Amino acid sequence: MPETQTTPSLTPHDPSPAPAAAPSPAAAGAALAAPPPGPAAVRHVFDFAEGHREQAALLGGKGANLAEMTRLGLPVPPGFTITTAACREYLRTGAEPATLGGEVSAHLAALEERMGRRLGRGAAPLLVSVRSGAAVSMPGMMETVLNVGLTDSSVHSLAAWAGDERFAWDSYRRLIQMFGATVLGVDSGLFEERLSRARRAAHAPTDAALPAAALRDLAGEFQELVRAEGRRAFPQEPREQLDLAVRAVFDSWQGERARLYRRQERIPDDLGTAVTVCAMVFGNLGPDSGTGVAFTRDPATGQRGIYGDYLQNAQGEDVVAGVRNTVPLSELARLDPASHAELRRITAVLENHYRDLCDVEFTIERGRLWMLQTRVGKRTAAAAFRIACQLLDEGLIDEREALRRVTGGQLARLLFPRFDEEAAPAPLARGIGASPGAAVGAAVFDSATAAQWAEAGRAVILVRRETSPDDLGGMLAARGILTSRGGKTSHAAVVARGMGTPCVCGAEALEVDAANRRLTTAGGGVVREGEVISVDGGTGRVYRGEVPVVPSEVMEYFERAGQAAGAGSAGRAAASRAPQAAAPGAGAGAGAGAGAGELVAAVHRLMGIADRVRRLDVRANADTAQDAARARRFGARGIGLARTEHMFLGERRPLVERLILAETEAERREVLRELLPLQRADFTGLFEAMDGLPVTVRLLDPPLHEFLPDLTDLSVRVALRGAREAGHAGSAGEGAGAGDAGGAGDAAGRADARLLAAVRRLHEQNPMLGLRGVRLGLVVPGLFAMQVRAVAEAAADRALAGGTPLPEIMIPLVGTVRELELVRAEAEETVAGVARARGLALRIPIGTMIELPRAALTAGRVATAADFFSFGTNDLTQTVWGFSRDDVEAGFFATYLEKGVFQVSPFETIDVEGVGALVETAARAGRAARGDLKLGVCGEHGGDPDSVRFFHRVGLDYVSCSPFRVPVARLEAGRAAAGA
């Protein structure tokens, strides 16, 4: 049992598949059971004894882990696996590889020989299961056919062999049912109809109560059904059953469910599935038989042991169907102490081998334990943190591995407030948790009502069958969104995530009746407009009434952690990479139980490791002193993006309006003079909050008209005023257009008319591609100089007051080095002037956003005038793809995700192939031109786990993200450094 491998190829926190390895016969440990194919041919079938767990890409997770268990000497029924490569060839060409049939024959023959039984023939006919198994777990998404090999003839042999007529006919009708539905496409409802008719006729409360004769009759009825509805008769040739079942599993990769699931889980569409063919063992051969699932440790607490459920005298599908109640595994110790002990032994072996929580499926056939599957087990976000620390304590994994066992996505989920599960009623329904967070409000069924109620101050949940762009207003107004249709990539889901609004979608048990303003639950309950509901966008649960919300203890920890650290180290020394977290012992405190305390301790410990190992620094995007202070508490080591445009809003709007409307140079200079002290105060606040840490101030970016009223609204207002006045004199002319209606007589009218003229003058067809950023700085004299002066004066004043301000000035939207040179020259002069006036030395690095393809393409030249680059990946994504986030995310993204153009919105996770390539090129060229160039990123990707790992890989110095994402970015930066 070699234990050298430190990264299992398949863990639940690693959704990316292991690289596809070519099948390597040399790597197979056991002697080949089948004659090796010709030297040029690729093998498509591997015996369980030939593979190992690193081969999930080739053998699927199930096949690889069955092979691993076989290698470990655990009791796995013999079998073989058909590779994902065979599936891919089938999907590509529409036909199985030419050599596949021969290989299957050889492996089947070896299996028969080993079992001493033949497939569907002889006195003890061999039956096999045919199961799917992709490289990445897709539970329940693809097909399975059990009992393959049973025929009108072998069913009798099976009955004789098992000594159980009922068992044999039950197995047969199950095969025909599964085969008919899965392989031959017969509507499964038709089988269910006949089954329930048979139950009624036999007065059997459950299937288990059906006698052998009834089952035999059903097998006959099912065969007739298949003949009538399927494309052919149920095959009586065992090998034909096998071949068709394999093909059906291949086909199921492209099934609707599977494709949707892959899209949701960001699993590539071109992996294909492997197929395992395994000798059947039976848990339904009597009271000494049974089937169960087990976890090697408690998935909630991490406690070692075995945990799970057991069902006596049953097959696995019965557990899933829930027809009988399972018993806890502890019961098995009483029912079958030997098997229980053996299971404990095996799970211990697996734990030590996989060094992680595993789940297993097992069957006991007449007192003999068989392992049918194992995999690294799924767990909740909280459990992931706790288990990683426990494994660390147990010495099973090292610190870097512990980091790799948790994800930024899990941490993000832990930061949201959540419903108090204890106080929650039974959910009304469960849908897909599409945008996390807990929301409570009155149910409303149309967008206009949602907007009206929200404006009136009511919290509302917008409930729709599905949303369309027309619902945008209501979605913006709502606290939460609930739909009965659509998945994680539906319009509602995409838009809600973009807005950060909690959303449950695809709650299909609910019937939404917008016309009558109500929804009906599966149980017939009704929720009417105005009634309060609660939706949990994390778990997908929907509740009636108001469920109490409990704050996140992890969030509280981060808030506390920073305060402790902040108190201790205010100066430059605080900028060191040491973790900022206070020890959690102090106060897992109020409201958080022991579990919460352990969770917080685990988060604390893993954040500490992440901070120690990461190479990427983490800064925050913050525009106010409050945000900056919070970001610092969350562990930000500075501000990577302070957007000055936000400082132009609010009370200062009239001032900014005057700036824009200024008709003379003198007037404009006067306004800039008035703005200067206000801006200076803004920066002073930021420098105080981030004392000793860098603060990157981006000069004004958006176009000026963003500070003015909307053209259409204003045009209508002016036109209506004109019409009203004309109405006083006579009546509004029919042909009056927007342009003619501005002849207002009063002062307000004149002001509006003047404003409208300015808005028209500044109106741009595509403001995103207009006069903004550095262009504005070069076109409006004095604007950037005022901002630079405010930065320099604030810094000088802070320094004179004993602070350690570390400002950096960042120029937005640069396309060519010349723009940067021009602004830089002016800025340096301004800074020097302030330094002279204040009598101190001021060194303020000046850098640029890289947010236009041209800046990236000419980064080598741009670097000659820049002290740092900060990649603005939002704008870069917009220009590289040529679509604006505002305009398209709600519009065609759903279609694009549906059609597989995207796996995920490129605004959410960086588009490595396009935008990423440009970032990488520019980073390399920039560093080549200037070795000490500092490189950061300040788009929203800075807080996205996958993107953070990409930025680590291309060698950036820091990421900057919203304050709440800082912990996520710190963790992911650590994970990236740990090789995740």
Place this chain on the structure above:
Amino acid sequence: MPETQTTPSLTPHDPSPAPAAAPSPAAAGAALAAPPPGPAAVRHVFDFAEGHREQAALLGGKGANLAEMTRLGLPVPPGFTITTAACREYLRTGAEPATLGGEVSAHLAALEERMGRRLGRGAAPLLVSVRSGAAVSMPGMMETVLNVGLTDSSVHSLAAWAGDERFAWDSYRRLIQMFGATVLGVDSGLFEERLSRARRAAHAPTDAALPAAALRDLAGEFQELVRAEGRRAFPQEPREQLDLAVRAVFDSWQGERARLYRRQERIPDDLGTAVTVCAMVFGNLGPDSGTGVAFTRDPATGQRGIYGDYLQNAQGEDVVAGVRNTVPLSELARLDPASHAELRRITAVLENHYRDLCDVEFTIERGRLWMLQTRVGKRTAAAAFRIACQLLDEGLIDEREALRRVTGGQLARLLFPRFDEEAAPAPLARGIGASPGAAVGAAVFDSATAAQWAEAGRAVILVRRETSPDDLGGMLAARGILTSRGGKTSHAAVVARGMGTPCVCGAEALEVDAANRRLTTAGGGVVREGEVISVDGGTGRVYRGEVPVVPSEVMEYFERAGQAAGAGSAGRAAASRAPQAAAPGAGAGAGAGAGAGELVAAVHRLMGIADRVRRLDVRANADTAQDAARARRFGARGIGLARTEHMFLGERRPLVERLILAETEAERREVLRELLPLQRADFTGLFEAMDGLPVTVRLLDPPLHEFLPDLTDLSVRVALRGAREAGHAGSAGEGAGAGDAGGAGDAAGRADARLLAAVRRLHEQNPMLGLRGVRLGLVVPGLFAMQVRAVAEAAADRALAGGTPLPEIMIPLVGTVRELELVRAEAEETVAGVARARGLALRIPIGTMIELPRAALTAGRVATAADFFSFGTNDLTQTVWGFSRDDVEAGFFATYLEKGVFQVSPFETIDVEGVGALVETAARAGRAARGDLKLGVCGEHGGDPDSVRFFHRVGLDYVSCSPFRVPVARLEAGRAAAGA
């Protein structure tokens, strides 16, 4: 005299400087007059005997050509040149290179030794001229100082040496005047004031009539003036005069005039100027002296000979000042037959050596001829074509060289109609010809009036001091634009060129008085609003009244040429590369004189050569059969871009509106069914006009709302209707906004309200970055399929009717290969369906625009699903730079050109460093992935001369441009292949 060189480094048609060569002492032909500097040092000074004409980048055009003439043994006064590299170092560091002073001393000593005279000392003091000379001719833009070396002392020696007191004092006062103004920055008006006072005192009608005593007094007065106004006294040390004069020439590179000129002529700002220091020879030493300029052949006709002007007993500046009338050079044959013969001999040497028209400046000093300058002479566009053919006939150049001697820009000028110069009155004024073409109309002085009058059907010329974005409406309405301020990069010029509207700007002699709606000429004439004026945007001339316009005979030739060719070859055979031009003999005809006939013959001949040598094919952008036919007449070998959106406008608008407003799938399908035959007819027309040539149909590109009314206009209309109706009931509410005012009761109101809802739904903040192109095709079911079907059916019907349609289908706005795969799959299925239905084989290549950075960055993958790429350089420029042409060209481009961020709008000439780099990368990756990938370009750059050469260089297969630019593109493609 080596004659191996075939490309002179400096010709008027090659504005790009020769590559800067490091000074290579080994290349110097003559023995060094000065001791060589240390091995590590770079030489900054070269004797005239050391250089040659290929060294313009280092020695400036003047220095290189003086060296060349010296090498040819022509009589050039001795001297030396200080390099452009020295200037660049001075400009960069603010100080001359450390070794420059020593080198100048050495060269000066050698010069003194050779002349046997010392600078400003001794009985025969040596005087020198200090002149600028950049690599590219910038006539009159930089400074010159003559007579350097004269001092209070040496002026007496000069008088004695020349035997002419008056000459000596005149030379001295000229030096002080030039030195004071140029070197010491004294206002030159102050010298002129004193000069005219002296003339009045002496009753001298001209300077030439001033006696020696008056000039001596003036020299004294001038020195006092310099002391008072300059930064120092006039230096009495000859070497100090020289050093300061050199520095002043260096400085003049950065002078306002020089910078403006460079911007207009697209000369890089970082070349720097060389300085030539040359022994003075004097044309003002009596009647046996004089100065003149000559052309080696007639610049209008190309006739060999000498043509020029001569001024007896004068210095060069007198010719420029125009104080006395020059005589034709033929007079010199009478005045000084020996010198005239010598000049003929020398110009013949130069002609044969330069193999081009040269112009020269010469001086005769007491019967001895000296050559002071030569260069390849400027000429008009028409002369360029004629001279190139004459040189070809004379065997001086070969065909490829002849091609290099004309430019696409010259050809473009010849295609515009022009004013009949013979019928034109004396111009009112002359400004800068900023946007070519002839326009006649009523003068109007504000934008609103221009728009109103134009709407009423009047032709107007918008006259403004300068224009701003507020004038856009008037500029759009006007036939021509005239401003009294600003240059080729002013707002008016940039916008007018963008619109293709003739424009004269910077006509400074005109005073524009918008308030009183009139302009005043220099002569005091007045033009009032409504009076007709004529502006020539080519020559910059402005005329009163209506000047008759004559069509361009070259344009008429192309129209004729195509008809002749079109008649002869309608089939596929016509697609060969053979020139399309008919022999011009037939009809230089009506209205074109002998000169015009010769011009047309020259154009015909050179176009033939271009068509023979070019590797790039030329197609046209055409959306209608008429445009396609015209393009074909102009020599287009197919359509590279047929925009289908233009086919959605006009009468079909109601249909398209129905498509957009369709509420059901059935409704939409019905509209698409109605559109199908219309589109099919469109394509049939294109295929007929381009029979046998490829026609690339681009599927619908713009966002749907472009086919609907403007949001603001419609909102105002709906609001006003609402207010009016409310007014009938009561009165419009104060707070009524755009959203509330749509409750119209009548049918029109309901229709408007419905339309408004659709417009709002489709409204995008940045339509350029929204739902358009392939996105639309994937989101609106059936739209692209309808278009593809129309293409396929039209092609099938044409083929069945015996035509040879060669359609290509082009997908716009692709960002990732997946989009292309999806559309391609549907399109192939549609085409196959049509082929089956019509019973014939249809092969329609399917390709993509490369107009998004992402498509270019992933071109290798995109190519796997494309039969061709067509670079959409308009959109690519927009996204690479992140600005939209509509929004910014009028807005900040003027500022950017002014500040040197651009040399030229990147929408006019391709931005080689950014956009071009992406085109090159994508072309290479595309071809690597698919060797037979066809590569074209269909942005407007396809008709821009510089861009065409770039596309040739990166190996594209064709360019596609507007029909009128086709001849220009053909010529430039030929020139590129000929090495231009």
